[in-house]
Amino acid sequence: MSGSAAKKLSFKQQQLQFRENAILDVVNRLLAKKGFDLMTMDEVAAEVGIAKASLYKHFESKEVLSAASMTRLMEQTIAVASSLPASLCALDKLKSIVRWAIQTHLGGTMPLLPSTRSSIQQALLTYPPYIEKLSALTEQLGGWIGEAQEHGTLSNTLPGEVILYTIFARSCDPVADFLKMGGAFSDAEIVELLIRTCFDGMTG
Amino acid sequence: MSGSAAKKLSFKQQQLQFRENAILDVVNRLLAKKGFDLMTMDEVAAEVGIAKASLYKHFESKEVLSAASMTRLMEQTIAVASSLPASLCALDKLKSIVRWAIQTHLGGTMPLLPSTRSSIQQALLTYPPYIEKLSALTEQLGGWIGEAQEHGTLSNTLPGEVILYTIFARSCDPVADFLKMGGAFSDAEIVELLIRTCFDGMTG
DNA sequence: GTCTATAAACCGATAGAC
DNA sequence: GTCTATCGGTTTATAGAC
Numbered sequence: 001m002s003g004s005a006a007k008k009l010s011f012k013q014q015q016l017q018f019r020e021n022a023i024l025d026v027v028n029r030l031l032a033k034k035g036f037d038l039m040t041m042d043e044v045a046a047e048v049g050i051a052k053a054s055l056y057k058h059f060e061s062k063e064v065l066s067a068a069s070m071t072r073l074m075e076q077t078i079a080v081a082s083s084l085p086a087s088l089c090a091l092d093k094l095k096s097i098v099r100w101a102i103q104t105h106l107g108g109t110m111p112l113l114p115s116t117r118s119s120i121q122q123a124l125l126t127y128p129p130y131i132e133k134l135s136a137l138t139e140q141l142g143g144w145i146g147e148a149q150e151h152g153t154l155s156n157t158l159p160g161e162v163i164l165y166t167i168f169a170r171s172c173d174p175v176a177d178f179l180k181m182g183g184a185f186s187d188a189e190i191v192e193l194l195i196r197t198c199f200d201g202m203t204g
Numbered sequence: 205m206s207g208s209a210a211k212k213l214s215f216k217q218q219q220l221q222f223r224e225n226a227i228l229d230v231v232n233r234l235l236a237k238k239g240f241d242l243m244t245m246d247e248v249a250a251e252v253g254i255a256k257a258s259l260y261k262h263f264e265s266k267e268v269l270s271a272a273s274m275t276r277l278m279e280q281t282i283a284v285a286s287s288l289p290a291s292l293c294a295l296d297k298l299k300s301i302v303r304w305a306i307q308t309h310l311g312g313t314m315p316l317l318p319s320t321r322s323s324i325q326q327a328l329l330t331y332p333p334y335i336e337k338l339s340a341l342t343e344q345l346g347g348w349i350g351e352a353q354e355h356g357t358l359s360n361t362l363p364g365e366v367i368l369y370t371i372f373a374r375s376c377d378p379v380a381d382f383l384k385m386g387g388a389f390s391d392a393e394i395v396e397l398l399i400r401t402c403f404d405g406m407t408g
Numbered sequence: 409g410t411c412t413a414t415a416a417a418c419c420g421a422t423a424g425a426c
Numbered sequence: 427g428t429c430t431a432t433c434g435g436t437t438t439a440t441a442g443a444c
Contacts, residue, residue, distance in 0.1 A: 035321035037241045041420060054428050056421065091407075115319055116381040117239035154406055159389075162397050163406050165382045175369045177320040182365060193366050201405030202358055202367050203295075244437065258410050260439065 020058055023048050027069040031111030036066055036120040063123035067130050070111060070120075074133035077101070081140050090147035091154060094167060095195055097141070101171030102194055106180060106187045112172030141167060170198045224262055227252050231273040235315030240270055240324040267327035271334050274315060278337035281305070285344050294351035295358060298371060299399055301345070305375030306398055310384060310391045316376025345371060374402045
């Protein structure tokens, strides 16, 4: 009896989780496509197929909704980082992360809003779950960066801070969009071109 | 008499030009600070010190106003490119342009909106003066890129298109903002760090 | 041309019925 | 929890007096 009740509750919770995941999928795509400021709650509700008021039953504001989407994305990135083969050297791990990010970005499901100008930026900083994941990822990447610098595969005269920010920024580089718009390269080619210019520059 | 009339007219035109230049200064700064979507016409009018209705006597819409600002910026960039010492090699000319752009960006007066997500992007493409200047600058930079590739100072296995977009993108790289927010580096240091990672990568 | 005042549209968020 | 309908605020743009 109690087992059945527990199962029923769990099922309801699963349903809820499933619905909210579907919402976040839409938000992720819309954030990637239009950014926070241009995305409207009407639009989100319409694409999910529910009324706007229902949307607000799940997420109390546009800021929280977007922050939740960004947090889930952060979790996915951490998962990718964790699942990398241990046999890879630190530099290749870093390249793999950037490669995955650019691929996802080109696929249209990676919200790129590290633009300091988006009004969500401050909301993110006051959303603990996001900060937590961001810190975890930063620590992971920071370790690899230090490792690569010790091995001499990344310049050790370059501040680790600069390398870290550069990796984050290249993950949502507008160059990818422009090259895709140009139509001269396949997605795979664009990814490799960006990886190359990011790590090896344009002189070599 | 006709000379005096002509002079008076010219004076009025100068006044007009002066006023519109002051408006564009404000717009340039606000675009750099908040981007197109977050900048409001009320804000522009308030900072210029005129009524919003007056603003619309000078520029017929927010899009045209912003496009005019971007066009003036493009003209300034072309002017900088034209005034570079002829003694510089092609690579150093390209570096100088990026260096100037990042410096200006850090100074707070360079609108960075090549984010494909800004709603002004389409307006720019249908604003002939902007396209004209953009084409001129592209041609100038493209020439230097080809030259540098021939001299072997830029990789000739890298499509010129990629180098061009990369240069444009680095001119408004969010990495500069993050490093500035971090507060660990001076503006001059940030500029050199970005120039270095842009052209030489992070491995060397 | 500059102003005040306002129209028209849009958007985030909520009320209340079911 | 989902819906329809609407509020309240903001923003672009304009009307009309001076």
